[in-house]
Amino acid sequence: MSLKRIKNNWHPIKGEPLTDFDKKILYYQNKGFLVPKRKLIKTPEQIEGIRKSGVVNTGVLNLIAEKIHVGMSTAEIDKLVYDYTVAHGAIPAPLNYEGFPKSVCTSINEVVCHGIPDEKRILKEGDIVNVDVSTILDGYFSDASRMFMVGEVSQECKKLVEVTKECLEIGLEKVKPWGFLGDIGKAIQKHADKHGYSVVRDLCGHGVGLEFHEEPDVEHFAKKSKGMLLVPGMVFTIEPMINMGKYDVYVDDEDGWTIYTDDGLPSAQWEYTLVVTETGTEVLTH
Numbered sequence: 001m002s003l004k005r006i007k008n009n010w011h012p013i014k015g016e017p018l019t020d021f022d023k024k025i026l027y028y029q030n031k032g033f034l035v036p037k038r039k040l041i042k043t044p045e046q047i048e049g050i051r052k053s054g055v056v057n058t059g060v061l062n063l064i065a066e067k068i069h070v071g072m073s074t075a076e077i078d079k080l081v082y083d084y085t086v087a088h089g090a091i092p093a094p095l096n097y098e099g100f101p102k103s104v105c106t107s108i109n110e111v112v113c114h115g116i117p118d119e120k121r122i123l124k125e126g127d128i129v130n131v132d133v134s135t136i137l138d139g140y141f142s143d144a145s146r147m148f149m150v151g152e153v154s155q156e157c158k159k160l161v162e163v164t165k166e167c168l169e170i171g172l173e174k175v176k177p178w179g180f181l182g183d184i185g186k187a188i189q190k191h192a193d194k195h196g197y198s199v200v201r202d203l204c205g206h207g208v209g210l211e212f213h214e215e216p217d218v219e220h221f222a223k224k225s226k227g228m229l230l231v232p233g234m235v236f237t238i239e240p241m242i243n244m245g246k247y248d249v250y251v252d253d254e255d256g257w258t259i260y261t262d263d264g265l266p267s268a269q270w271e272y273t274l275v276v277t278e279t280g281t282e283v284l285t286h
Contacts, residue, residue, distance in 0.1 A: 009037045024178070025231060033180075034228045036216065041233035042209055047275055047284075049140035050209045050235055054273060054285030056088045057135040057142040061286075064131050070123055070151045074106040077131060078117035085135055093134035093141055093212050100257060105132035105145075107258075112200060112241050112249050112267040114257045125151035128161055130269045134212065135285075141208050143237050144285040145271040156244070157266055163195045164242040164268035171220065171238045175230060175274065175281045181216060182227030188240050189221040198247035200267070203259070205237040208273055232278050239271030 010025045012018055018026070029035045042050065063084050064077060081104040085092045092103035100116075107115035107130040108123070115130075123129065132145035147161045167188045174183040185199075192199050205218030216228045220240040243249075245265035252258040261267050273284045 007034065010035045011038070025229070028229050033226065036228055036231055036234060040207060040215055041231060042235050042275065043233075046140070046209060047233070047235065049138060050142055050273070050275070051284050053090065053135050053137035053140040053142040054144075056085065056090045056137055057133055057144055057285040059088065060084050060133045060135065061131065061144060061146050065146070065148070068123070068129075068148050068150065070125050072123050073119050074108075074115070074117040074121045074123070075119035077106055078102045078104050081133060088137075090135050090137040093136050093143070097212060106130070107132070107269070109266050110261045110264050112243070112259045112261060113203060113269060114259050116255055116257055123150045126153050126157070128153055128157050128266060128268060132269075132271065139210075141210070141212050142273050142285045143208050143212075143271065144273055145239065145269055147268050147270060159195070160197065160242065160244050160266055161268045163192070163197060164240060165270050167191050167220070167240045167242055168238055168270040168272060171240065172272065172274065172281060172283070175276060177230060177232045177276055177278055177280070179230045180226040180228070181218060181230060182223055182225055184238060185219045185227075186222040192240070192242050198243045198245065200241035200243060200247050200249055202249055203241055205239045205271070207234070207236045209235040230276050232276050234276045235273065235284070237271055237273050239269055241267055241269045243267045
């Protein structure tokens with residue numbers, strides 16, 4: 001691996017002695033590995049702020065789990081999300097983000113992600129739906145999504161939802177301090193491949209906390225690179241999107257947001273926000 005192709009992201013603080021933490025990161029950087037920028041390492045105070053945001057975010061998803069049912073419109077889900085979030089002193093992060101018109105993403109069946117709630121879109125028996133919730137509380141961002149099976153769903157769709165959740169959990173197990181980001185994607189793709197599914201490649205997880213989307217990109221498929229060094233204090237999402245068919249997707253030309261599977265087959269997604277700790281991980285919202 002050529003050192004010339006690796007960014008020198010980690011720089012000592014001018015005028016201050018190197019800490020053991022600095023020395024460890026610089027060791028990896030000098031070996032040619034990609035390391036995080038200092039701003040990606042959250043302080044204990046920032047992590048606590050993200051954690052509190054995550055409590056609200058998880059509460060929203062718990063509410064949806066209680067209320068979702070056949071015959072419900074996705075606009076009703078949006079209202080539940082907005083009302084709960086605001087009642088807890090927070091803001092729905094998707095609302096007006098780069099023009100997104102609603103407070104939550106509701107993605108049904110062949111919709112991979114970024115589905116826009118609509119009073120005309122009614123949940124039917126057998127639908128699988130991803131509800132993606134993101135919350136801002138006191139300036140701190142959190143992000144998670146869950147799959148919901150509406151009424152009785154086919155065994156094929158049930159398996160897709162379950163295996164996608166397994167992909168997330170397997171990816172989470174690969175997050176270790178002083179490990180590498182690339183290990184996550186390799187593990188997820190291996191599990192998806194085993195079941196005959198494909199991993200969406202055009203979308204990924206991301207850093208989060210002080211902004212909605214930060215570095216690093218968290219890809220869910222195998223690449224030759226080991227990826228960025230995982231360092232205690234990093235906060236990011238893992239959110240594999242697993243397709244029953246091929247991994248190709250496209251964006252709706254009319255709304256500019258909704259992303260569909262190219263072959264029209266179902267897709268599923270689960271998402272956690274986590275922080276890398278000295279001993280492993282802590283899930284901040286799920």
